[in-house]
Amino acid sequence: MSNDTLTKDFIVGVCKEKGFLAKQMYVVSTTSAGDMDKILENLEEHLAYQVELERRGIMFSAGPVFSEDGQSWHGEGMVVIRADSLDEARDIAGADPMHRSGARNFTVRPWLMNEGSIQIRVNYSDGSVEVV
DSSP: OOTTOOOHHHHHHHHHHTTOOOEEEEEEEEEEOSOHHHHHHTHHHHHHHHHHHHHTTOEEEEEEOOOTTSSOOOSOEEEEEOOSSHHHHHHHHHTSHHHHTTSEEEEEEEEEEOSOOOOEEEETTTTEEEEO
């Protein structure tokens, strides 16, 4: 190994050895192709596709990525999906109406989910659910 890179197999091995989750996921980074009107034209179909991925258990999380000052949106987003391979993840991302229409461009990178937590509160009395 060189001084500035480590292999994926090495990283996964260390993570598993330490007892971390080591769950293979894929991060889709999506950026505007330069026409916000085209993004808005495809928004409803895009959101329906995202909800379908969520319903099928493919979508882990997704949402817009705002400017560094948090005040504006330039058409960027991030999606984390479950897939059996990088090729499958690329196919899933490519089928998104935003990408099929050319409104957005995307890249897909493997991501190893190791640490973190989720807290969910369910109130039986009124059926409300809160993600903390």
